[in-house]
Structures are given as C-alpha cells and as structure tokens.
Amino acid sequence: MPREQPNETLRVLDNRSSLRGYHSRSLTEDHKDWIIHSAMRAPTAGNMMHYSIIEVSDQEKKDRLVETCDNQPFIAKAPLVLLFLADMQRWYDYFEHADVPEFCESKGMEYVTPQESDLLLACCDALIAAQNAVIAAESLGIGSCYIGDIMENIETHREMFSLPRWVFPISLVCFGYRTEREEERPQSSRFPREFVYFEDEYSHVDSKAFEKMLGEHFGKTDGFSGGTQNIGQAIYWRKTGSDFAAEMRRSVKVALEDWSE
Numbered sequence: 001m002p003r004e005q006p007n008e009t010l011r012v013l014d015n016r017s018s019l020r021g022y023h024s025r026s027l028t029e030d031h032k033d034w035i036i037h038s039a040m041r042a043p044t045a046g047n048m049m050h051y052s053i054i055e056v057s058d059q060e061k062k063d064r065l066v067e068t069c070d071n072q073p074f075i076a077k078a079p080l081v082l083l084f085l086a087d088m089q090r091w092y093d094y095f096e097h098a099d100v101p102e103f104c105e106s107k108g109m110e111y112v113t114p115q116e117s118d119l120l121l122a123c124c125d126a127l128i129a130a131q132n133a134v135i136a137a138e139s140l141g142i143g144s145c146y147i148g149d150i151m152e153n154i155e156t157h158r159e160m161f162s163l164p165r166w167v168f169p170i171s172l173v174c175f176g177y178r179t180e181r182e183e184e185r186p187q188s189s190r191f192p193r194e195f196v197y198f199e200d201e202y203s204h205v206d207s208k209a210f211e212k213m214l215g216e217h218f219g220k221t222d223g224f225s226g227g228t229q230n231i232g233q234a235i236y237w238r239k240t241g242s243d244f245a246a247e248m249r250r251s252v253k254v255a256l257e258d259w260s261e
C-alpha cells in the first residue's frame with residue numbers, strides 16, 4: 001500500500017527515481033539556476049565548499065563521456081550534464097597565495113598538503129551538493145541520473161576537463177525533463193528496512209535471512225548468465241567482477257596515488 005506523503009518535500013523524495021531517457025527540450029535558465037543554487041546551499045564541511053561543479057555543455061565532450069563512462073548513450077542526450085568534483089585545489093592554491101607554508105615554518109608547524117582524509121571530506125561535500133541538485137531538479141519535474149563511471153579513465157577525464165592534481169571527479173549527473181513514457185516506469189525496490197537500519201550497533205545479515213533481504217529486489221534481473229546460479233554470483237558477474245569495475249579500481253588507485261604521494 002502506498003505511504004501517505006504528508007508534505008510536498010516528502011512527496012518529491014518518495015517519488016524520485018533515476019531517469020535515463022530525456023525529453024530533447026533544454027532546461028529553462030530559471031530551472032538550471034535553481035539546480036545550481038540548491039547544490040550550493042547544501043551543507044559543506046566547515047563551510048569550506050571543497051567541491052566544484054563543471055557544466056558539460058560541449059556536445060563533443062558529452063559524446064566522449066558516453067564512451068569513457070562505460071558506453072552509456074543517454075549521457076549524450078541529456079540536456080544538462082553536471083560534473084561534481086571533490087576539490088581541495090582551490091584551498092591549496094589559496095594557502096600558497098596566503099603564505100601559509102611560511103606561516104607554518106615560522107610557527108614550527110608542519111605544512112601538510114591534501115591527504116586521503118581531505119579527499120573523503122571533499123567527496124562528501126561534492127556528493128551532498130549533487131544530491132541537493134537532484135532533489136531540486138525533481139521538485140521542478142526534472143529527472144536525473146548519477147554516472148559513477150566518471151571515476152574510470154582518470155587520465156582521459158583529467159585531460160578533458162583540465163583537472164589539476166587535487167581535484168577528483170566523484171560523480172557526473174545527467175538531468176532532463178521526463179517524457180510521457182518515462183513517467184510510467186515503476187520505481188525500483190529497496191531492501192527491507194531491517195537489513196539497512198540498525199539501532200546502536202552494526203548487524204550482519206544472518207545467512208538464513210539473505211533470501212528475505214533480496215526478496216523482489218533483483219527479482220526482475222535478466223536471468224542468470226555466464227553459468228551463475230544465484231543472485232550473489234549474478235551480481236558479482238555483472239557488476240563487481242566486470243570489466244568496468246576493474247577499470248574503476250585501476251583508475252581510482254592512480255588518482256589516490258597522485259593525490260597523496
């Protein structure tokens with residue numbers, strides 16, 4: 001039975017689903033402006049805004065992203081494509097400009113360049129901003145889809161967008177108005193709450209409970225391929241053990257090494 005949706009914000013959150021087929025109509029300037037503004041109103045660690053957003057408007061770049069992000073053709077057709085970057089470069093540049101290294105030396109303090117902790121914090125900032133953009137868009141009747149594959153092919157993406165050392169592309173998000181066909185698509189399911197939401201301490205899923213956890217969740221998969229015999233094997237085959245996941249592992253390792261060496 002559908003839940004009661006007590007206000008407009010909860011209705012938007014409850015009804016959202018990813019959109020991969022977009023109306024060809026461009027977004028109005030006002031709608032785009034609200035999406036960016038809402039992203040920038042997101043909470044940010046220490047109010048330091050460790051993120052940047054690049055709008056990908058060049059069609060050649062969108063076409064290229066289709067290939068570099070694991071062949072997802074809908075990227076090229078999205079009227080608005082935003083690249084969310086974890087960004088420590090801006091603060092690092094400013095620290096240099098503001099003579100922070102000299103200040104540290106005068107105080108006998110170590111001057112530290114961005115570390116792994118800064119990368120994680122910057123990723124938090126960038127993703128929280130991205131999700132604000134997604135929800136703002138949804139409230140305006142604009143659907144969206146994250147593209148995690150932007151973490152692949154780091155060398156190519158750095159070159160395409162002139163990304164410096166302490167900037168990491170954590171997510172790409174495509175936006176566009178819904179077509180009538182897309183409006184009819186059913187929402188995807190979720191695991192039952194008991195497997196995700198715990199009180200006071202972490203809880204492993206009991207081996208007898210996996211079936212219940214999966215329930216209908218992957219019930220509509222395209223069957224088992226590659227000799228797989230259950231959902232665990234099928235998901236590993238299609239996702240974790242796939243070529244695109246291997247490329248993501250390689251690419252992120254390169255980025256991490258460059259970030260912290």
Ligand SMILES: Cc1cc2nc3c(=O)[nH]c(=O)nc-3n(C[C@H](O)[C@H](O)[C@H](O)COP(=O)(O)O)c2cc1C
Pocket residue numbers: 016017018019020072145146147148149171187188
């Ligand atoms: C970090 C992240 C990366 C994602 N990457 C992709 C992607 O590369 N391609 C895609 O079609 N969907 C991608 N998605 C969308 C998910 O597939 C989608 O959120 C999930 O299937 C649940 O469906 P829903 O958003 O409609 O509820 C991504 C979502 C997240 C949060």
